[in-house]
Amino acid sequence: MTCMNHHYTDVKESYLFADIRKRIDTWLKKNPGGKVLRLGIGDVTQPLMPSVIQALHEAVEDQTHAETFHGYMPECGDPGLRQAIAKWYQQRDIPVEWEEVFISSGASDELGDILHLFDRSLAAMIPEPAYPAYADANIMDGRKIIYPEIDADHGFMPVPPAEDIQALIYLCSPDNPTGAACTRQCLEQWIEYAGRTGSVILFDAAYESFVQEKNIPRSIYEIEGAKGCAIEISSLSKTAGFTGTRCGYTVIPLSLEREGLSLNKMWVRNRTTKTNGISYILQKGALAVFSEQGQREAAELREVYRRNARNFMQALDEAGLSYTGGKNSPYIWMKCPDDHGSWETFDILLEKGQIVATPGAGFGESGEGWIRFSMFADEEDIREAGRRIIFLRNEKYF
Amino acid sequence: MTCMNHHYTDVKESYLFADIRKRIDTWLKKNPGGKVLRLGIGDVTQPLMPSVIQALHEAVEDQTHAETFHGYMPECGDPGLRQAIAKWYQQRDIPVEWEEVFISSGASDELGDILHLFDRSLAAMIPEPAYPAYADANIMDGRKIIYPEIDADHGFMPVPPAEDIQALIYLCSPDNPTGAACTRQCLEQWIEYAGRTGSVILFDAAYESFVQEKNIPRSIYEIEGAKGCAIEISSLSKTAGFTGTRCGYTVIPLSLEREGLSLNKMWVRNRTTKTNGISYILQKGALAVFSEQGQREAAELREVYRRNARNFMQALDEAGLSYTGGKNSPYIWMKCPDDHGSWETFDILLEKGQIVATPGAGFGESGEGWIRFSMFADEEDIREAGRRIIFLRNEKYF
Numbered sequence: 168m169t170c171m172n173h174h175y176t177d178v179k180e181s182y183l184f185a186d187i188r189k190r191i192d193t194w195l196k197k198n199p200g201g202k203v204l205r206l207g208i209g210d211v212t213q214p215l216m217p218s219v220i221q222a223l224h225e226a227v228e229d230q231t232h233a234e235t236f237h238g239y240m241p242e243c244g245d246p247g248l249r250q251a252i253a254k255w256y257q258q259r260d261i262p263v264e265w266e267e268v269f270i271s272s273g274a275s276d277e278l279g280d281i282l283h284l285f286d287r288s289l290a291a292m293i294p295e296p297a298y299p300a301y302a303d304a305n306i307m308d309g310r311k312i313i314y315p316e317i318d319a320d321h322g323f324m325p326v327p328p329a330e331d332i333q334a335l336i337y338l339c340s341p342d343n344p345t346g347a348a349c350t351r352q353c354l355e356q357w358i359e360y361a362g363r364t365g366s367v368i369l370f371d372a373a374y375e376s377f378v379q380e381k382n383i384p385r386s387i388y389e390i391e392g393a394k395g396c397a398i399e400i401s402s403l404s405k406t407a408g409f410t411g412t413r414c415g416y417t418v419i420p421l422s423l424e425r426e427g428l429s430l431n432k433m434w435v436r437n438r439t440t441k442t443n444g445i446s447y448i449l450q451k452g453a454l455a456v457f458s459e460q461g462q463r464e465a466a467e468l469r470e471v472y473r474r475n476a477r478n479f480m481q482a483l484d485e486a487g488l489s490y491t492g493g494k495n496s497p498y499i500w501m502k503c504p505d506d507h508g509s510w511e512t513f514d515i516l517l518e519k520g521q522i523v524a525t526p527g528a529g530f531g532e533s534g535e536g537w538i539r540f541s542m543f544a545d546e547e548d549i550r551e552a553g554r555r556i557i558f559l560r561n562e563k564y565f
Numbered sequence: 566m567t568c569m570n571h572h573y574t575d576v577k578e579s580y581l582f583a584d585i586r587k588r589i590d591t592w593l594k595k596n597p598g599g600k601v602l603r604l605g606i607g608d609v610t611q612p613l614m615p616s617v618i619q620a621l622h623e624a625v626e627d628q629t630h631a632e633t634f635h636g637y638m639p640e641c642g643d644p645g646l647r648q649a650i651a652k653w654y655q656q657r658d659i660p661v662e663w664e665e666v667f668i669s670s671g672a673s674d675e676l677g678d679i680l681h682l683f684d685r686s687l688a689a690m691i692p693e694p695a696y697p698a699y700a701d702a703n704i705m706d707g708r709k710i711i712y713p714e715i716d717a718d719h720g721f722m723p724v725p726p727a728e729d730i731q732a733l734i735y736l737c738s739p740d741n742p743t744g745a746a747c748t749r750q751c752l753e754q755w756i757e758y759a760g761r762t763g764s765v766i767l768f769d770a771a772y773e774s775f776v777q778e779k780n781i782p783r784s785i786y787e788i789e790g791a792k793g794c795a796i797e798i799s800s801l802s803k804t805a806g807f808t809g810t811r812c813g814y815t816v817i818p819l820s821l822e823r824e825g826l827s828l829n830k831m832w833v834r835n836r837t838t839k840t841n842g843i844s845y846i847l848q849k850g851a852l853a854v855f856s857e858q859g860q861r862e863a864a865e866l867r868e869v870y871r872r873n874a875r876n877f878m879q880a881l882d883e884a885g886l887s888y889t890g891g892k893n894s895p896y897i898w899m900k901c902p903d904d905h906g907s908w909e910t911f912d913i914l915l916e917k918g919q920i921v922a923t924p925g926a927g928f929g930e931s932g933e934g935w936i937r938f939s940m941f942a943d944e945e946d947i948r949e950a951g952r953r954i955i956f957l958r959n960e961k962y963f
Contacts, residue, residue, distance in 0.1 A: 171683060172831075236611075239608045273841055286566075412846060444809075449847075
């Protein structure tokens, strides 16, 4: 008999961010007092917005008095917040009912937990380059992983494989790290494929609020048939700066069934057994995001990052560099010039320009030769990084 | 090939609290304007304490300014909070290092998640009556469950089985629902058994702060050998009224190994893959609990519930009823008089006394013939319930 889950030993240790830190530290040691421009990590830098702050303070105040005090919250989320999110979908003609919305601690937590619904013999299909936790969480379950082809020449749009395989399909749009946003046609292909093969799509919509182009779906449920095959996992982390505050939401359609089982009912069972709900305080803060004022303020908040993206894309254009993303995404995914590798480019940027980016190779083999810049950085840092990249190109450092 | 985790269909639907609600509703319909005394659910009623409220407000304020804003938190918990909890153990000569402490959303969330470390062929050993989620979470993993005998005549103390079985052993002390608190000798037996069989103990310490008697351990690590076989899962829910605020902690010893694997390292891997940490705001609130002022205030907070227990035990004594718990626990577990069943007693209490309790049968077969009262209720309700029980006994309603 086996006591432990030995699949943990199958996960490769990730040294990506540790490696980045080490190289920065080495540079700082050689250049005491030096300053680096941090465009590496995808973490927000703007403070929470006024309506959220007010709601959080009020919720804390509620917990001060016995009359307004809240104990255990409903395991699937506060009905008021679930309804507000459903309404927010419905206002854009996206058919989501409140019983289909579950409140979570955030997208990454939910992406880990939701795997419990699926048998471990079901393969995971992960278009790479991808957020490394997709594969790691499945490896820890002992699942087989299939990596379908990605068309790098056409903006890293994921394409269903020729072979019919039943799988748990990961789609992230707008994508981390490539910044590619799935077109309607792309999603239609995947929904058709999932329907045909009995697959389930996990649609990671954490960056949906960065979509600018009208023809790019912000929710997979904008496409017909999605409610029969897709779960949408989203978060307020990037939408409203909640990375350190933590709250997200997941949509599991009532009509989504496989092998006679309702995935929505299974998730209700999972949540009622395995959690005691999300903090009253955080859910109050999240509710404020879906108010009229909250939506306006959240758009202003994101405008800072969008301006960053416009400024940085302008600099890359001026330097004659190729990239994807930036338009519908807070990430810019740059082709390393002169056939440099990801890490080689990382070193040049750090040593010659004091710019920190994330090597594409860290997101899977197919990311080699690319590098990711995060637009969540400080505004002045982004402008300065843009100027330096133009200078480095002019001086032929790369 | 199977797509879904069909073990979900093996879980029995729990109608316990739904049944209770239905019976209350029926009574209220027959008695419009009537009032019931709610001693059923184990949810706190006292507001958060001043030091926590202040810390929460300050943390919200930190999120208002770019200079003090916090994004992603470390996945295993804020080092400052982990250190404060380790120090709080060390001050009582309990050897816990800060790297052994993980911050969680609460004990129930953690009890669900931590099962991922173990192979699904490992059996779970659950002394019943027990919190129903212990068994349900394991059934959903497809684990075999063993129910060792409980000695009801000696205060529901769990006893290791005669046969040597490697298992994941659940111990809850002070216990929900029986209120029984494991003695040193009881824990020594289990640690010896776990060591001999290669088992791992999940020690649910959510009610540890209610221990009053000096010879009853508040942590399993007060017993020698525990660090080689036990994980301690605890929470601020009952300690400091965090049921709706959510924050807890888990201790996984650095020396705990099975089959060549370090459980601490595995959990670090799990957390870094599957979460993005606990809210900055909540961790700040939790930190305040471990300050000197926080500890004083938390003790005052619990004194309300302890006074409830003393008052209620006095009433049961006066009524000549038998019970366990109450002394080191916020739960009082009463033997149903006159060989009544759990639900029969429930109905008498509701209809004749308007008192709501939780039938012991809801915690497993061995709970039949017992009923649980929660001392987290309103002070005046507890006093009134006590008076009514004395009256019901005097009038021979049971």
